[in-house]
Amino acid sequence: MDGTFPIGARAVDSDVTFLAIDPSTDAKIEPAFAVSSEEDVAEACKLAEAAFDTFRETDPETRAKFLETIADEIEAIHEPLVARAIQESGLPRPRLEGERGRTTGQLRLFAKHLRAGTWASVIIDEAQPDRKPAPRADLRQRRIAVGPVAVFGASNFPLAFSVAGGDTASALAAGCPVVVKGHPAHPGTSVMVGKAIQAAVAKCGLPEGVFSLVQGPANELGAALVKDARIKAVGFTGSRGGGLALVALAAARAEPIPVYAEMSSVNPVILFPAALAARGEALGKAYVGSLTMGSGQFCTNPGIVVAVDGPDLDTFVEAAAAALGEAAPQVMLTPGIHASYDKGVAALAGHDAVETLARGTEAEGANRGRAALFSTTGKAFVADPALSHEVFGAASIIVRCADLAEVRQVLEQVEGQLTITLQIDEGDYADAATLVPVLERKAGRILANGWPTGVEVAPAMVHGGPFPATSDPRTTSVGTAAIERFLRPVCYQDLPDALLPKAVKHDNPLGLPRTEG
Numbered sequence: 001m002d003g004t005f006p007i008g009a010r011a012v013d014s015d016v017t018f019l020a021i022d023p024s025t026d027a028k029i030e031p032a033f034a035v036s037s038e039e040d041v042a043e044a045c046k047l048a049e050a051a052f053d054t055f056r057e058t059d060p061e062t063r064a065k066f067l068e069t070i071a072d073e074i075e076a077i078h079e080p081l082v083a084r085a086i087q088e089s090g091l092p093r094p095r096l097e098g099e100r101g102r103t104t105g106q107l108r109l110f111a112k113h114l115r116a117g118t119w120a121s122v123i124i125d126e127a128q129p130d131r132k133p134a135p136r137a138d139l140r141q142r143r144i145a146v147g148p149v150a151v152f153g154a155s156n157f158p159l160a161f162s163v164a165g166g167d168t169a170s171a172l173a174a175g176c177p178v179v180v181k182g183h184p185a186h187p188g189t190s191v192m193v194g195k196a197i198q199a200a201v202a203k204c205g206l207p208e209g210v211f212s213l214v215q216g217p218a219n220e221l222g223a224a225l226v227k228d229a230r231i232k233a234v235g236f237t238g239s240r241g242g243g244l245a246l247v248a249l250a251a252a253r254a255e256p257i258p259v260y261a262e263m264s265s266v267n268p269v270i271l272f273p274a275a276l277a278a279r280g281e282a283l284g285k286a287y288v289g290s291l292t293m294g295s296g297q298f299c300t301n302p303g304i305v306v307a308v309d310g311p312d313l314d315t316f317v318e319a320a321a322a323a324l325g326e327a328a329p330q331v332m333l334t335p336g337i338h339a340s341y342d343k344g345v346a347a348l349a350g351h352d353a354v355e356t357l358a359r360g361t362e363a364e365g366a367n368r369g370r371a372a373l374f375s376t377t378g379k380a381f382v383a384d385p386a387l388s389h390e391v392f393g394a395a396s397i398i399v400r401c402a403d404l405a406e407v408r409q410v411l412e413q414v415e416g417q418l419t420i421t422l423q424i425d426e427g428d429y430a431d432a433a434t435l436v437p438v439l440e441r442k443a444g445r446i447l448a449n450g451w452p453t454g455v456e457v458a459p460a461m462v463h464g465g466p467f468p469a470t471s472d473p474r475t476t477s478v479g480t481a482a483i484e485r486f487l488r489p490v491c492y493q494d495l496p497d498a499l500l501p502k503a504v505k506h507d508n509p510l511g512l513p514r515t516e517g
C-alpha cells in the first residue's frame with residue numbers, strides 16, 4: 001500500500017502526511033498518508049460535476065454492473081483489507097469479516113434494485129385531448145440523480161458505513177458521482193477501498209469523476225467539501241456536533257443543500273411486565289450481550305432500559321449486573337472516542353440520582369473501554385434531560401418507573417431515536433398498544449423481542465429517525481430505500497418523444513415499471 005489517495009483516475013501524493021494510530025497500543029502505523037488539500041477537494045468536485053450528466057444517464061444495467069464490479073474488487077483484497085481495518089480500528093476479525101460481507105452484499109443488493117426499476121418511480125399520465133372542460137397535457141414523471149454527493153466515512157464502521165458503505169452505494173446507484181471524505185481513524189482502509197472503486201470505474205469505462213477520495217486529520221477539509229457549490233447533498237454518520245456543524249455549513253451556502261446526518265441515539269428498550277415475569281434473567285443476559293458488542297460502539301446500542309419497578313425487574317437487573325461485571329474490556333476505536341466515553345461514564349457515576357450497578361472487568365492496555373451499568377428512577381430521568389444523552393460505548397442506564405404512565409412520560413422525554421425495542425409477551429399487548437403512537441413519533445424502527453444492534457440491509461429497513469437520531473427523518477441510510485434521498489422528481493409535459501429520456505419514452509425502451517395515471 002502506498003500513501004496516495006484517488007482523485008478521479010489519478011493517485012495523488014503530498015509532502016504533508018499523517019499516520020494512522022493502532023488504538024490497541026497507541027502506536028503509529030506506517031505508511032504515511034498524503035493529506036488532501038483544499039485544491040484536491042476542488043479538483044474532485046470539478047471532476048464529479050463533469051462526470052454527472054454522463055453518469056446519471058447510464059442505463060440502470062450499467063450502474064448495476066458497476067456496483068457489482070466494486071464488490072468484486074473489494075472481495076479481491078479481502079485479506080489485506082481486513083488485516084488493515086483490524087489494525088486501524090481495534091475491532092475484532094469476525095466483526096470486520098462480517099462487515100466486509102455486509103459491504104459487498106449491500107452493493108449487490110443495490111445492483112438488484114437498479115434492475116428492478118421501481119426506484120425510478122415512472123408515472124405516465126397520458127394526454128387527454130378530448131377532456132372537458134379542458135384537455136389534459138401529456139405528463140411523464142421520473143426521478144433523476146440530484147448531483148455530486150459528499151460522503152463522510154464513519155469511524156465505527158470502517159467498511160459498511162465508510163468509503164464504499166451505504167451512502168456511497170445508494171448515491172452511486174442513484175447516478176450521483178461521489179466524493180468521500182475518509183475518516184482519519186482508518187486512512188489505510190479508506191485508501192484500499194477507494195482504489196478498489198477507482199479500479200471499478202476504469203473497468204466499467206465510466207467517467208473518472210464518478211468517484212474520488214479526500215482525507216486528512218483536520219475538519220477544514222470536510223467543511224471545504226460541504227461548501228463546494230458543485231456538491232448537491234451530503235451523507236454523514238458520526239457525532240451530533242459534527243453532524244450539526246455540517247448541517248449549518250450546508251444551510252449557509254448560497255445554494256443550501258440537504259445533509260443526511262445520522263448522529264446520536266440511545267435506543268430505548270421497554271421491558272413489559274409479562275415478559276419480565278417470564279424471562280427476566282434471560283433478558284438481562286441478552287441485553288448485556290447487545291450492549292457490550294463491539295465495545296458498544298454502535299449507534300443502535302441499547303443505552304436506556306425502561307420498566308415498571310418490582311421484583312421481576314430486580315431479577316433482570318441482577319442478571320444484567322452479573323453479566324456486565326464479567327464483561328472484558330475491549331479496545332475502542334480512537335483515543336478521542338475512548339476519552340469521551342470515560343468522561344460520559346464519570347458524569348453518570350457522579351450524578352446524584354444515579355446508582356452504579358456494575359462495571360466491566362478492570363481495563364488493561366491502551367483505549368480499553370470498561371462497560372458500565374447504571375440505574376435511576378423515572379422521576380429523576382424526567383427531571384434531568386442530560387440523563388437521556390448518548391454515551392458512545394458500552395454504557396447503559398436502567399430507568400425504574402412507578403407505573404406505565406411514568407414509562408410513557410420517560411418515552412415522551414427522550415429525543416428522536418433510530419430504534420425503540422419492546423420486550424413483550426401476549427399479556428403485554430394491551431399495554432404496549434397504548435404506547436405505539438408514542439413509539440412511532442419517536443423512532444425510525446420499532447422492534448419486538450430482539451435487540452437493536454445489527455441492522456438488516458433489506459428493502460423494508462429504516463435506519464433513520466427524528467432528530468437527533470438524524471438530521472432528516474424522511475429517509476433511511478440502510479436498505480434500498482436509501483436511494484431515494486439522492487433522487488428528485490422531474491415532470492416532462494408534452495415533450496416530443498424525440499426529446500424524452502429513455503425512462504419515460506412512449507415505447508419504454510428500458511422496460512421500467514410504470515404507474516399509469
Ligand SMILES: NC(=O)C1=CN([C@@H]2O[C@H](COP(=O)(O)OP(=O)(O)OC[C@H]3O[C@@H](n4cnc5c(N)ncnc54)[C@H](OP(=O)(O)O)[C@@H]3O)[C@@H](O)[C@H]2O)C=CC1
Nearest residue numbers: 155217218219222223238239242245263264299337340392
Ligand atoms: N451515533 C453514532 O452513530 C456515532 C457517534 N459517534 C460519536 O462521535 C464521537 C467522535 O467520533 P467520530 O467518529 O470521530 O465522529 P465525528 O463526528 O467527530 O467525525 C466524523 C467525521 O466528520 C468530520 N467532522 C466532524 N466535525 C466536523 C466539522 N465541524 N466540520 C467538518 N467536518 C467535521 C470528521 O473529520 P475530522 O475528524 O477531520 O474532524 C470526521 O471525518 C464519538 O465519541 C461518539 O460520541 C461516532 C460514531 C458513530
Ligand SMILES: O=C(O)CCC(=O)C(=O)O
Nearest residue numbers: 297298299300453454455
Ligand atoms: O447496528 C448496526 O448494524 C448499524 C449501526 C450503525 O449504523 C452505526 O453504529 O453507525
